[in-house]
Amino acid sequence: MSFDKIRDPRKIHHQIGDMECDYIYTAGVAGERFYIALRDEEKLLATRCENCDITFMPPRLYCDKCFAELANFMEVPSKGVIESYTITYFDRDGQALPEPEILAFVKIDKTDGGLIHRIGDIKPESLKIGTKVTAVFEAKKERKGALTDIKYFKPA
Amino acid sequence: MSKDMKELPGTPVSGKELKSDKIITFEWRPNAKYAWSAGIAYGRYLDELKEGRIIGRRCSRCKRIIVPPRMFCEQCFVATNEWVYCKDTGTVNTFSLSYLDADANRIKEPILVAVIDIDGASPGVGILHLLGNVDPKKIDVGMKVKAVWKPPEEREGAVTDILYWEPMED
Numbered sequence: 668m669s670f671d672k673i674r675d676p677r678k679i680h681h682q683i684g685d686m687e688c689d690y691i692y693t694a695g696v697a698g699e700r701f702y703i704a705l706r707d708e709e710k711l712l713a714t715r716c717e718n719c720d721i722t723f724m725p726p727r728l729y730c731d732k733c734f735a736e737l738a739n740f741m742e743v744p745s746k747g748v749i750e751s752y753t754i755t756y757f758d759r760d761g762q763a764l765p766e767p768e769i770l771a772f773v774k775i776d777k778t779d780g781g782l783i784h785r786i787g788d789i790k791p792e793s794l795k796i797g798t799k800v801t802a803v804f805e806a807k808k809e810r811k812g813a814l815t816d817i818k819y820f821k822p823a
Numbered sequence: 824m825s826k827d828m829k830e831l832p833g834t835p836v837s838g839k840e841l842k843s844d845k846i847i848t849f850e851w852r853p854n855a856k857y858a859w860s861a862g863i864a865y866g867r868y869l870d871e872l873k874e875g876r877i878i879g880r881r882c883s884r885c886k887r888i889i890v891p892p893r894m895f896c897e898q899c900f901v902a903t904n905e906w907v908y909c910k911d912t913g914t915v916n917t918f919s920l921s922y923l924d925a926d927a928n929r930i931k932e933p934i935l936v937a938v939i940d941i942d943g944a945s946p947g948v949g950i951l952h953l954l955g956n957v958d959p960k961k962i963d964v965g966m967k968v969k970a971v972w973k974p975p976e977e978r979e980g981a982v983t984d985i986l987y988w989e990p991m992e993d
Contacts, residue, residue, distance in 0.1 A: 688853055689851070693841070695834075699846060813847075
């Protein structure tokens with residue numbers, strides 16, 4: 668038997684490609700209302716299940732616990748408390764960021780949920796779990812109906 | 824749908840609406856790049872195509888010459904053990920006139936697809952390729968054909984380095 672030994676796999680012919688698996692994700696009925704209120708009115712909307720005493724942020728159409736339909740959307744303050752955070756030096760593709768970014772889970776006041784978002788206007792050294800923060804919105808014409816319509820949360 | 828169900832629940836959204844600004848959507852293309860290794864046998868085959876040659880492998884047991892080359896004979900389950908150059912001529916084994924393109928669009932001029940048994944390889948061993956420079960009505964099984972190559976400077980080590988196969992003059 669004779670095998671041609673390949674010592675450098677890069678010398679083998681490779682087919683380079685890009686899988687075009689594009690997708691379009693819809694926000695859903697509740698998501699639609701949430702993002703439109705965010706974009707047009709700088710408001711955070713939540714839904715509430717009176718039965719289970721849970722306020723959903725981001726809003727849900729159905730209660731996780733009792734499956735009741737939640738029809739009442741209510742405005743909640745666009746501020747909250749840092750419940751957990753991390754400092755990242757790389758982007759999603761593993762490329763170094765010019766400036767490190769602070770990402771946090773912000774529990775939104777008067778709700779049982781929260782948002783994962785950037786934290787700004789603060790030195791990483793002074794970050795603490797429990798820091799009160801408030802949303803900084805993008806200029807109205809820049810808003811697109813996405814979570815990035817909030818630029819970041821800053822200390823309140 | 825169950826017979827008890829009178830209407831489908833949910834919120835219908837048309838493809839048009841999805842692409843409009845009317846509803847909020849998030850579009851994304853995952854960064855899913857790949858580098859697929861052609862392996863030893865197919866890799867050499869592609870490199871040889873760049874040089875304008877067709878190469879195969881001989882099976883040590885059944886002595887078949889296999890094109891495109893493989894390191895194992897799929898009939899004997901033994902390693903192939905010899906490189907063999909084949910000719911760039913062959914015979915139409917089977918063919919089809921396709922009035923659909925690769926994206927399933929209807930087309931006027933058919934794409935002439937054929938399996939070509941390569942001269943120098945064993946009978947029934949061939950590659951799927953295109954016919955050209957021929958009247959579609961005159962294509963037939965058993966027709967002798969010759970490869971029409973890209974100019975050497977445009978070849979990139981792919982089966983498309985052969986543009987198509989044209990009938991051989993008698």
